[in-house]
Amino acid sequence: MVQTRSLIDENGKRTDGRVIDELRDVKIGVGIIKNADGSAFIEFGKNKIIVAVYGPREVHPKHMALTDKCVLRCRYHMSPFSTDTRKNPAPSRREVEISKVIREALEPAIILEDYPRAAIDVFIEVLEADGGSRCAGIDAASVALADAGINMRDMVSACAAGKVDDKIVLDINDTEDKEGGADMPIAYLPNLNQISLLQLDGILDSTQFNSCIDNAIKGCLKIYEIQRTALMQKYFGNEKEMELKEE
Amino acid sequence: MQEIKRKFVIPGDKIIEGNIRPLGNALKSGDGIIATRIGIAEAGRDGAKVIPLSGVYLPRVNDIVIGKIKDHSSLSWDVDINSCFTAHLPAQDVFGRDFSPARDDMGRQLSTGDVIISRIATFDRTRDPVLSIQDKDLGKIPHGVILKISATRVPRLIGKRGSMIQTIEQATGTRITIGQNGIIVVSGRTDDGLNLAIDAIHMVEEEAHTSNLTQRIKQLLNVQEPTQPESDTKANNQEDDSNNVLNNGNENVEDKEHGLE
Amino acid sequence: MSSTRKSTLIIENLRKQQMKELIASGKRLDGRLFDESRSLNIQVGVIKKANGSAWVKLGNTEVVAGVKVETGEPFEGLENKGALIVSAEVLPTASPFIEPGPPDEETIELARVVDRGIRESEMIDLEKLALVPGKIVYVIFVDCSIINSDGNLFDATSYAAVAALLTAKIPIFEMKDGAVIDTGKTKEAPITTLPISITTVRLGESLLIDPTSEEEACMDSRITVTTNSDKFFTAIQKGSSGFFTLEQIKNATETAKVKGEELRRKFKEMINLGQ
Secondary structure (H helix, E strand, C coil), rough: CCCCCCCCCCCCCCCCCCCCCCCCCCEEEEECCCCCCCCEEEEEEEEEEEEEEEEEEECCCCCCCCCCCCCEEEEEECCCCCCCCCCCCCCCHHHHHHHHHHHHHHHHHHHHHCCCCCEEEEEEEEEEECCCHHHHHHHHHHHHHHCCCCCCCCEEEEEEEECCCEEEEEECHHHHHHHCCEEEEEEEEECECCCCCCCECCCCHHHHHHHHHHHHHHHHHHHHHHHHHHHHHHHHHHHHHHHHHHH | CEEEEEEECCCEEEEEEECCCCCCCCCEEEEEEEEECCCEEEEEEEEEEEEEEECCCCCCCCEEEEEEEEEEECCCEEECCHHHHHHHHHHHHHHHCCCCCCCCCCCCCCCCCCEEEEEEEEEEEEEEEEECCCCCCEEEEEEEEEECCCHHHHHHCHHHHHHHHHHHHHHHCCEEEEECCCEEEEEEEEEEHHHHHHHHHHHHHHHCCCHHHHHHHHHCCCCCCCCCCCHHHHHHHHHCCCCCCCCCCHHHHHHCCCCCC | CCCCCCCCCCCCCHHHHHHHHHHHHCCCCCCCCCCCCCCCEEECCCCCCCCCCEEEEEEEEEEEEEEEEECCCCCCCCCCCCEEEEEEEECCCCCCCCCCCCCCCCCCCCHHHHHHHHHCCCCCHHHHHEEEECEEEEEEEEEEEEECCCCCCHHEEEEEEEEHHHHHHEEEEEEECCCCEEEEEECCCCCCCCCCCEEEEEEEEEEECCCCCHHHHHEEEEEEEEECCCCEEEEEEEEECCCCCCHHHHHHHHHHHHHHHHHHHHHHHHHHCCC
């Protein structure tokens, strides 16, 4: 992608007012879909994404089941009103590819061998999209999986970095995605220090590439803290309040 | 050596460093043991584990579970036990070894929607759980109010040697049948008793991970605490609200909580 | 081709017994009376990229609707009117029984009934939405995503679609040198009436409004009735395999008028507060 106009002003402010290493506002709610085994809602900048996890549960049809581990099924889907122009509800090629890379980002974290012959379904529904929805989807999915009590080696935190006006910036928004020089989403297992998703869309030389990865990982670590706080609040929130009361 | 008593953990969190044995919902990783689920971590000389606070019920052999009949094939009933697999109750278990589909009417014994309390007779990584209702006190449950809680809260609801559940039953004049899979049936003489028991059950479910839960339940039920010398009362409370808060009453839970071993 | 299917949600006989005993004393499992709806919460303007949106919680049933406005060719035979297209999708997040894939007959019926209730009431004055009559008109898409299902998807989805349309900001388009341009200004949709849908199910001899998924699993039959601000009927759909007596249909339609009017007032209050 070759930029046609400047996206960072003379004060170092980006199109949405952020500086180059600033993350958008992120809020995560846990357990918001009553019927699901685990669920989360994330607001990541203007992105609004809801994730439901059903599992472990029976595989239908039965012949799709694996004897030694569980089947992980992942669907990334956008509601028709989530984008600038209305999107047809039928799955697009982009959604199919994103569903696949998200599944491959989550798989290394889940202990699939603990659930042979079963399935774990992760449904990521984008209600409003504004750049970086696959990362936001992974962040919410990881929280939803933990909420569902599924055995995991680690959480998965995802964030993108990119190149805008020849500078490496953290967390690309929609405009920067469409008009900027490069977009690199990453998914990261924070305790194990493993990368489970890496894509690049754009042009980067070696130095820029290294800087981009470092930046993205820093972003992932910030997201990890937000994921942890959300889970702690839901599960142990009132315990902490009660402890304070009893003191 | 270091002991961990009540550490709140999320997946990936390190519980303890060192060469300790990983027990339920814990994994050896790097130089220590990590948690694989959200819950309360404990570690000592015997090992490190996490008492989970959420998760679908995974079948275990000899568990007593309450299920509902979904359907039947010619040789067994399909039973929903609120788990990730459908369980099967063989017709032979009910009719005897000389069961004949031509002569014995399965639908007459147990029909779709019937609620049964049963034991998991067999289950392993290669097949669906098989149930049995042959033992005493097992079989169809004809009356009562049925409710569902998270299976992870069942040990706390039962309490150490049944203390929590008995407290609720006695205070409300109800009989409470609990399945390890989180399904519960409550029967009682009065509507008030029934509703109070149900409220108590919901309170235990929401606050299972907190300390002093027994006190708050007794308050809810208006149970008078018997007057006792200080030291005895302390020992009592410690027994009920010990650090093994969620493990009480279910001694064989230890190693079986991790996956489907 | 439509065929009878195995039930997905099987209700325990103990639960059915409890339901029966309560119904005999005029109550339901969740403590409601027969003609009582669950709590209704409507938040509008939640999806900023959409021209209008609403997030509805009817008990535990949750639906998000979004309005997107474009321009395009008019429908055949309706050359001087704007186009309105209402669709619905039950997301696989909504319940353990939903499988991702193309919409099944239940979902298609749901979308068409919601569309009918809005279209036949002429809630939107489509004649005011023709840009170049016969050639280019406003096209209003209303898409509903059902997030969590606990019964009565018909009413919840209809409320979401109606609330989204009621509060939508329609972009004002103009023709300039033969091309459509967005002036950047917006206007309210031309609203003529407020259609409200009320769904009733029959369990034995009792008629219950706003069923939960458990009540739907036990129902004998269902009827969805939409009324407009004049309390005229604009769309009716009997659903599920059972039957109604004429008396029961008259009861259900009368209730739909009364409850519809109550809800209409509540709707207006709720939406004014939201704005």
